[in-house]
Amino acid sequence: MMEVLFYIAACIALLATGLALTRANASHALIYLIVSLLAVAVVFFLMGAPFAAALEIVIYAGAIMVLFVFVIMMLNVGEEGLAREREWLQGRNWIVPGTMAALLLLELMLALRHAPATTSGVAVSPKEVGLALFGPYVLAVEISSMLLLAGLVGAYHLGRRFIVRREKRR
């Protein structure tokens, strides 16, 4: 039962990734990429890693994809962008990714109905992850915090000049 769910999620992940990287239009690609990340999150859930699945959705499909959406929207502003926006809102672009996402939701519901809800024998609970994270891996936490700070400073430096120049032109 759980194996079948895994194979369906794996097929959706591969299909959505393939479709995402062959689209001509960046926002269509983004929708497929989000579906692919959701499929990987379902695979994580089925493998007994619910914490990783939640983080995959919150950070990958949430925060990182929102950054992509912001930049794509910033790159085409004005009348031309508005016309393209109207074109994007047509229903046919949404059918395939929508069906894929609905299938994944159905899978999640099916997995939740069976009590253990994992294909793995034992689920690794968030508590174990937290204990290991702040026990033997505390140095890695410090290093990744420094990495995030460097990313923040770099993104601010690159983005600030973009914003200042645009204001001057007006």
Added chain:
Amino acid sequence: MSGLQVPMEQVLALAGLLFSCGLLGLMLRRNIIFMLMSLEVMLNAAALAFVAAGAKWGQADGQIIFLLILTIAAAEVAVGLGLVLQIQRRFKTLDMDQARRLRG
């Protein structure tokens, strides 16, 4: 011994196929936004392999490495998209072949 019920090889095959998709996209596409997306796919595939290994032995380490990969992806995409804005402003295109000269 708590192992995966799905064979480990098949999860690793999925991770490998996803990674190849990302690599192929990175090599074939010349639009920088698609190149960044391919990088995300590749990092995600690596993370999948780590989580699968963690699940195989029932240890938390796989998920911790997943967290670190998530951090790297977030930092990388923030700087990368800042670069996208700069390239669009300077070269008026997202085609990376136009921006191959290191001198601004």
